[in-house]
Amino acid sequence: MSNRAYNFNAGPAALPLEVLKQAQEQFVDFNGSGMSLMEMSHRGAIYEGVHHEAEQLLRELLSIPDNYKVLFIQGGASTQFAMVPMNLLQPGKVASYVSTGSWATKAIQEAKLFGETAVAASSEADKFMRIPSFAELNVAPDSAYLHLTSNETIEGTQWAAYPDTGSVPLVADMSSDILCRPLNISQFGLIYAGAQKNLGPSGVTIVIIREDLIGTPSIPVPTMLRYSTHAKNDSLYNTPPTFAIYMTNLVLNWVKAQGGAAAVEKMNREKADLLYTAIDGSGGFYRGCAQEGSRSIMNVTFRLGSEELEKQFVKESEAQGFVGLKGHRSVGGLRASIYNAVPLSSVKALVDFMGDFQRRNG
Numbered sequence: 001m002s003n004r005a006y007n008f009n010a011g012p013a014a015l016p017l018e019v020l021k022q023a024q025e026q027f028v029d030f031n032g033s034g035m036s037l038m039e040m041s042h043r044g045a046i047y048e049g050v051h052h053e054a055e056q057l058l059r060e061l062l063s064i065p066d067n068y069k070v071l072f073i074q075g076g077a078s079t080q081f082a083m084v085p086m087n088l089l090q091p092g093k094v095a096s097y098v099s100t101g102s103w104a105t106k107a108i109q110e111a112k113l114f115g116e117t118a119v120a121a122s123s124e125a126d127k128f129m130r131i132p133s134f135a136e137l138n139v140a141p142d143s144a145y146l147h148l149t150s151n152e153t154i155e156g157t158q159w160a161a162y163p164d165t166g167s168v169p170l171v172a173d174m175s176s177d178i179l180c181r182p183l184n185i186s187q188f189g190l191i192y193a194g195a196q197k198n199l200g201p202s203g204v205t206i207v208i209i210r211e212d213l214i215g216t217p218s219i220p221v222p223t224m225l226r227y228s229t230h231a232k233n234d235s236l237y238n239t240p241p242t243f244a245i246y247m248t249n250l251v252l253n254w255v256k257a258q259g260g261a262a263a264v265e266k267m268n269r270e271k272a273d274l275l276y277t278a279i280d281g282s283g284g285f286y287r288g289c290a291q292e293g294s295r296s297i298m299n300v301t302f303r304l305g306s307e308e309l310e311k312q313f314v315k316e317s318e319a320q321g322f323v324g325l326k327g328h329r330s331v332g333g334l335r336a337s338i339y340n341a342v343p344l345s346s347v348k349a350l351v352d353f354m355g356d357f358q359r360r361n362g
C-alpha cells in the first residue's frame, strides 16, 4: 500500500500491515460467526479460543517456563508501577530500583506510595544516557525485588544483558522492548509490558509472573489490582480488553511467521545498525544521545547542531511522509522508534532522508 506513512511513532506505534489487513477482513464477521469479535461474549468459546491462543503463542515465542503465569491486565504499564509494590513489597523489606531514566523514575515515584524504596544504581549524573554496569549495582540484601526498565523509551537506552540478582527477584518493565529478542525468562521474577509498542494496540498489559511471587499481598489490595485475581481466573475475572488481546494474538502469529524472537532480533539489529551507522558516519552533523553499549535497538535518539535545525528536520520529514520523529517533549531532539513492525524499508527511507537533509544543511 503506497499511502502508508513511514511510521516512527513511539507508542502506540506501527503494526504489521498484514495484521491490519487481517483484522480488517475479520472486522465485521469473525470467521463466519455473523458478528465482530468485539460483539462477542468474553465467556464464549470463540473469544476464549483467541484469548488462550495469545497466551500460548507468547509462551512459545518467549519460551516461558510452566512455573510462570501469563496475565492480560488493563491500566497500562503505569498501573504496574503500583501493582508491583502493592503485591510484592513485604513488611521490613525495601523496594529496589535501577534509576535509568524517565520511566524508571515514574516507577520509583509510585513505589514510594507503598513503602521504603532504594536506588541500587543510577545514571542520572550522566543525564540518563547510559545503563549502569552490573558492577555499579548495589542491591540491598533486604530487597523485596530489584526493578529495572529494560528499555528507556524516551532516552533511547536499553539493557544489553540482565544482571543475576540471586535470591532477589528481578522485575522488569519491558514495555518498549518485549519480544524484540529472545529472553531467558527464568532470570526474572516478573516482567510487564504495555502492548502498544511491540505487541499490539493499547489497552492490554502483559504480565509474566513466577508463580511463587503471586502470593498474598501484605496490605489490603483491591481485587482488580491483585495478581492472584487474574492468575486464578486465566485473566478472565472480569471483562478483558477483548479487541486488544485479539490484535495482540494476530501480532504474535505474525512474529511466529517471521521466524520467532531470534529472527525478529536479527531484523531489529539490522534496522538499528543502519540508523546508528548513518548517525556515526555523519561527521558530527547527527549525534547519537545514548552512550555506546547502552544504545537501544528500539528507540534511536539523536540530535542536530541546534534546536532550530531539529525543528526544520521534523518539518521537512513530515512533508515527506515521515511520522513521529520528534523527540519526547521532556528531552527534545529526535527519536526514531523502530519496533518489531517497522519495516526495514522505512528505516532505509529515513537514512536516505537524513543524508539528503545533511547535504542541504551541512
Ligand code: PMP
Binding pocket: 011, 075, 076, 077, 078, 079, 103, 149, 151, 152, 153, 154, 173, 174, 175, 176, 194
Ligand atoms: N514504561 C515504559 C518503558 C514506557 O515506554 C511506557 C509508555 N511509553 C510506560 C511505562 C507507560 O505505559 P502506559 O502508557 O501503558 O501506562
